[in-house]
Amino acid sequence: MNIKLDKFVVSILFIIGLAYVFPQWGTASSPIPINTISTIGISLIFFFYGLKLSPTKIKEGLKNWKLHVLIQGTTFLFFPLIVLLFKPLLQTAEQELLWLAIFFLAALPSTVSSSVVMVSVAKGNIPAAIFNASISGIIGILVTPLWMGIFVNSADANFDFSSIYLQLIGQIVVPVVLGLILQKYLGEFAQKYSKQLTLFDKSIILLIIYKSFASSFEEKIFSSVSLVDLLVLLGIILLLFAVVFFGIKFVSKRLGFTEKDQITATFCGTKKSLVHGTVFSKIVFGNMATLGIILLPLMIFHATQILIISIIAGKMGRNKSA
Incomplete structure (x- = not known):
């Protein structure tokens, strides 16, 4: 089986x-204004996102409400509740941070794209996936900060809902709305x-990751993070992915979804957005020194979800073409 490495994961x-060899470029004393560049870049990412959103397709997608409830319920409820179950087992500050x-x-x-x-590769319900x-x-702009607000104070972060939502509105909501307004001219x-x-989006994300x-x-x-910790973290992330994937597959079958809708439910419900993750981390956690560790599980998950889902999607697509 020929497995291609994702170029973005390699990047x-x-x-x-690069951050390990040259960390000085990402510090507060760096002559490169990374914070300013990334802030402007984030707004442009979501402006372009607004330009590419299709209000017509979103309206059409509203009809299949059971599928949408399952996907969004998995994304914002099932996923966090699984992780929440393990909080009583934490014993050290390092475990608390990784959790x-x-x-x-x-x-x-x-994710979007x-x-x-x-x-599309697996021949699922593409309009529902887009929606x-x-x-x-x-x-996520509303729900993710609400979830993090419950626990982030214990991580010594200055969590201020009003400040965070103002930043989210200014850097994300306003650019998206502006993009939607200008869509008929620049769509x-x-x-x-x-x-x-997309290349611009990824460049800004890489800049935030570097910082x-x-x-x-x-x-x-x-x-404080050993190789054993990293292997355990990888195991936890793979287990989390498997529980969600097979859980949503089981529920979608019990609900009587068509095969196309089952594919859409499992693929969309198991994904997590690296774009939103890096943007939200910058806003929610500010310039915390531990931000690299906060992003570590997300990047491991991003790489594994691309690998696993691409293999499954390719197999499904080939079976349907046969």
């Missing part, structure tokens, strides 16, 4: 290596240069 690994990082992953919205692409991927990011431009805009890991390396935060 993330390179950026983490918070996994919980942050669990509270995030689903990769969900739609994988559903759920699009609406998930909007719901074709956004579709025509979709690949270039986060550079600060953590500079403060020697990762000195």
Whole structure:
């Protein structure tokens, strides 16, 4: 079986290596204004996201409400509640931080592009995938900070709901709304240069990842994380993925979904957005030195979900073509 490495995953690994070798570029004293660049970049990401959103397809997608409730319920309730079950088992500050990082992953919205692409490869319900991927990011703006507000104070972060929602409104909501308003004028431009805009999105995400890991390396935060910890973390993330994947597959069958809707439910419901994760982490956690660790489970999950789902999607697509 020929397994291709995702270029973005490779880029993330390179950026983490760069942050380890040259952490000084990402510190507060750096001559490079990374915070300013990333803040402007985040707003542009979501402006372009608004340009690419299709109000017509969103309206059409509202009809299949059982599928949407299952996907969004899995994304914002089932995922976090699974992780929440393990909180009483925590014993040390290091475990508390790693648990918070996994919980942050669990509270995030689903991806947009990769969900739609994988559903398309597996020959699932593409309009429903577009609707759920699009609406998930909007719901996440409200729900993710609410989940994190319950626990993030214990991580020594200054969590202020009013400040966080003001930043989310200013950096995400306003650009998305502006993009929607200007869609009839610039929508074709956004579709025509979709690949270039995706490259811009990924560049900003890599910049935020560099800044986060550079600060953590500079403060020697990762000195408390051993190879055994990383292997355990990988095992936990794979287990979390498996529980959600087979759980949503079981429920969608019991609800009598068509095969196409089952594919859409499992693929969209198991995804977590690296774009939203890096953006939300910057807003929710600010410039915490531990931000690199907060993002670590998300990046491991991102890499594993791409690998696993692409293999499953490819197999499903080939079986249907045969």
